[in-house]
Amino acid sequence: MSFFLTQTLTGLASASSLFLVAAGLTVIFGVTRVVNFAHGSLCMLGAFIGWSILTRLPRDPAWFALGVLATAAATALIGAALEIGLLRRIYRAPELFQLLATFGVVLVLADATLWLWGPNDLPLPRPPWLRQFVMIAGSRFPLFDLVLIAIGPLVLGGLLLVFHRTRWGVLVRAATQDRDMVAALGVDQRLLFTSVFALGAGLAGLGGVLALPAGSANLQIDLAVITEAFVIVVVGGLGSIGGAYLAAVLIGVLQAFGVVVLPGATLVLVFVVMAVVLVVRPYGLLGRDRGQSRTDAEAVILQRPAGPWQITAAGIGLALFLAAPLLVGPFGMAIATEMLVAMLFAASLHVMMGPGGMPSFGHAAWFGIGAYGAALLAQNLATPMPLALAGAPILAGLAAFAVGAFIVRLSGVYLAMLTLAFAQIVWAVAVQFVGLTGGDNGVLGVWPADPRGFYYVALALCVGGVLVLRRIMFSPFGFALRAGRDAPARAAASGIDMTAHRLAAFTLSGAAAGLAGAIFTYSKGSAFPTYISVSHSVDALIMVLLGGIGSLAGPIIGAIAYTGLFDLLLASDFWRARLGAVIIALVLFFPAGLAGWAERRR
Amino acid sequence: MTVLAVTGLQKRFGGVRAVDDVTFSIVAGEILALIGPNGAGKSTCFNLINGQIAPDHGTIHLHGRDITGLAPRQIARLGVGRSFQIAAGFASMTVRQNLQTAFAAHHRQSWRFWHDAMGAHIAEAEALLARVGLVAQADRAAGVLAYGDLKRLDLAIALAGAPGLLLMDEPGAGMALAERGALMRLVQKLAREDGMAVLFTEHDMAAVFAIADRVVVLNRGKILASGDPASVRADPLVQARYLGAGR
Incomplete structure (x- = not known):
């Protein structure tokens, strides 16, 4: 009995922290329709700022409370600055570009935090009152956890009160329903949006500082928190505060029991819960269908097969890659191989995002499954290279099929978030299952027998893979897929099974990414968790968006350009901040993408 | 030969009976217009037939086969085509x-x-x-x-x-007058030539009376009147409730 009680209480305490962050995210999304990737970073800033404030204050509860509020206010101010400086300028940009811009913010803030506070974890020295226990049902329970348990419902109540009893709150809810109507009523939208964003950021900061006593301020908070927050917001229903609390309790309690019952499998458990909820209620526990998100500008561009000019360019490119071993040294060869892999990786994402119409923020998951699949096949089962290279895309394809079966029905933002969440889980498995994957050390020593010969294997597989994808996109299947993206109801009325087509495209795309991952593993001789990191997923996104989503040529050019750019310019200290700045600049100055920009200049 | 038979169709939204005990049928080559004031239940009726929503009561038979509750894609597979009020390509x-x-x-x-x-x-x-x-x-x-x-x-x-049955939801909506007439004549020609049954909703009475073989008038979810265009037009109840006495 006491076991159940204490685990439930522990779960409720962590639910409060989860809720604070998720509530901010969901409020911001409800009004601005921006999925704020940087929300985890605001939480991380809350932890660091809170650490700096609290370590300078007298250590009694009253000063602690004051310090916590000051931290929340500080992060709210940072949030407001972020909204005014960046987000305000991109509300009209396509959804994916907004996500990308906020990811740029994640990168910049990560390096800014590293620069300001250094690389070490900063635990909060805990005064006696923070270490106190109370006796509950015969077992000791931390007092501060009880405080946390109370804070969740208090904040929920406060938010509901504000949203239902104040003029500002009513306007926010109205804007959540219909932005344009609120604007037509003469409400200053800019002030409304900025204040909502500040509120959300403040909540994130509050969540960050309140998590300090149980942990530390560290640089991993941003991505760890954003993944959990995404899951909670999706499970609760985008834009629903009550739903966020419900989902936080569900997942918090489940994790508390999961840690004891199934240690090491909690992340998988969370994903299973999410999958079950979304199958039963596709828009989350308390969410509602907000209708189709507006289609991106790129979607309506006429898709043409390559003309003679493009075929010539592709031929010259292929000739250069064929001759590369004669033209460049080992470093150049390494870059050439990376470019080839990036090409296939980006082309596979293009299939999902372009003709498939399914934005993915976690494409590295399939790449990683392929990479680790090949590496583990080679290491543990002594599988010869050809078989490992064949097995990797099958593994990745199967995984994509299994995940896709749950999520391909969902619309844009949900899909992007869930692919990201799944990628984070794959990443966590790669890091945590040390016995199998070697953890952060990776799987080493997976070399091809003949390195020079392998370059041509890589060339054949990458170029061949891209050509196969291209052929399929111009087959009746590809057209039916695109029909479903362009006009879902029209396609269904013509008898096209859009869900099945999307699932097939999702699987195909995952398999192709898995092949890219396997080739990469053999070219580097190893597989590392970084292959599955969020930033690797974003790499693929940038390649696709840089080149333009309208045709397969886009991601190929994007992959070559980006790989070259990255190796030349960005592999240095504070590369995250530089990359982030590049992304933000890209979104600010080319809000319709390079392809859209070129289209307009014509 | 009956292509579509709708029997006792009913759909509630909360307390509102959007479609209430609607029964009608269409034979091959026939053009049936579903008309009525806004909120009469035309679109609901239409969406029940094409499978976008499921009825609370009643059945829908296509060529004698029960298609009640099938998904739009499955209904399309059985030879039901549809055009959209807001056209999409x-x-x-x-x-x-x-x-x-x-x-x-x-x-x-x-x-x-x-x-x-x-x-x-x-x-x-x-x-x-x-x-x-x-x-x-x-x-x-x-x-x-x-x-x-x-x-x-x-x-x-x-x-x-x-399609053996073509469903058109306000085919004339958003079109210029001349274009609308041409489109309706085209549909009429196709129905005659291919023996295709056509069910359409429309606000433009000129278009309705020009091409429909039969008209069903809905009001508050119920069938107010039905029959050939001339008799429906002459129906005093229809004139009072929908067409307006002034016409």
Whole structure:
């Protein structure tokens, strides 16, 4: 009995922290329709700022409370600055570009935090009152956890009160329903949006500082928190505060029991819960269908097969890659191989995002499954290279099929978030299952027998893979897929099974990414968790968006350009901040993408 | 030969009976217009038949087969075509490719991964383009068509499925008067030539009385009157409730 009680209480305490962050995210999304990737970073800033404030204050509860509020206010101010400086300028940009811009913010803030506070974890020295226990049902329970348990419902109540009893709150809810109507009523939208964003950021900061006593301020908070927050917001229903609390309790309690019952499998458990909820209620526990998100500008561009000019360019490119071993040294060869892999990786994402119409923020998951699949096949089962290279895309394809079966029905933002969440889980498995994957050390020593010969294997597989994808996109299947993206109801009325087509495209795309991952593993001789990191997923996104989503040529050019750019310019200290700045600049100055920009200049 | 038989159809939204005990049928080659004031239940009735929503009570039979509760895609597979109130084409394709895609779907070829989609169904597509008058637009992107042309493309995509029953939700909405008349005459011609049954909703009474063989008038979810256009027009109840005494 006491076991159940204490685990439930522990779960409720962590639910409060989860809720604070998720509530901010969901409020911001409800009004601005921006999925704020940087929300985890605001939480991380809350932890660091809170650490700096609290370590300078007298250590009694009253000063602690004051310090916590000051931290929340500080992060709210940072949030407001972020909204005014960046987000305000991109509300009209396509959804994916907004996500990308906020990811740029994640990168910049990560390096800014590293620069300001250094690389070490900063635990909060805990005064006696923070270490106190109370006796509950015969077992000791931390007092501060009880405080946390109370804070969740208090904040929920406060938010509901504000949203239902104040003029500002009513306007926010109205804007959540219909932005344009609120604007037509003469409400200053800019002030409304900025204040909502500040509120959300403040909540994130509050969540960050309140998590300090149980942990530390560290640089991993941003991505760890954003993944959990995404899951909670999706499970609760985008834009629903009550739903966020419900989902936080569900997942918090489940994790508390999961840690004891199934240690090491909690992340998988969370994903299973999410999958079950979304199958039963596709828009989350308390969410509602907000209708189709507006289609991106790129979607309506006429898709043409390559003309003679493009075929010539592709031929010259292929000739250069064929001759590369004669033209460049080992470093150049390494870059050439990376470019080839990036090409296939980006082309596979293009299939999902372009003709498939399914934005993915976690494409590295399939790449990683392929990479680790090949590496583990080679290491543990002594599988010869050809078989490992064949097995990797099958593994990745199967995984994509299994995940896709749950999520391909969902619309844009949900899909992007869930692919990201799944990628984070794959990443966590790669890091945590040390016995199998070697953890952060990776799987080493997976070399091809003949390195020079392998370059041509890589060339054949990458170029061949891209050509196969291209052929399929111009087959009746590809057209039916695109029909479903362009006009879902029209396609269904013509008898096209859009869900099945999307699932097939999702699987195909995952398999192709898995092949890219396997080739990469053999070219580097190893597989590392970084292959599955969020930033690797974003790499693929940038390649696709840089080149333009309208045709397969886009991601190929994007992959070559980006790989070259990255190796030349960005592999240095504070590369995250530089990359982030590049992304933000890209979104600010080319809000319709390079392809859209070129289209307009014509 | 009865193509569509709707019996005792009922759908509630909360306390509102949007469709209340509606019964009618259509035979091959017949054009039936479903009219009524806003909120009469036309669109609900329409969406019940095409499978977008499921009825609370009642049945829908197509060629004698019960299709109540099937999904839109399954109903499409049974030979029911539909055009949309807000016309939609596949914007990233040319007009011809739109039809090639529709023909491939009709011939159950949407799962071919290795054939060249643009080399298939060319003759069929050309013939249909000629029928709906879109030959000149064949190589233009559907995303840049004028709205009247898009309406015709929408209809052509529906026709590519060789439907035994065509459902049209306000086919004239958003079209210029002359274009509307041409489209309705085209539909009439197709119904006559192919023996296709047509069910459509429409606000434009001129279009309704010009081409409909039979008219069903809905009011507050119930059938107010039905019959041939002339008798419906003369019905005092219809005049009072819908057409207006002044007409």
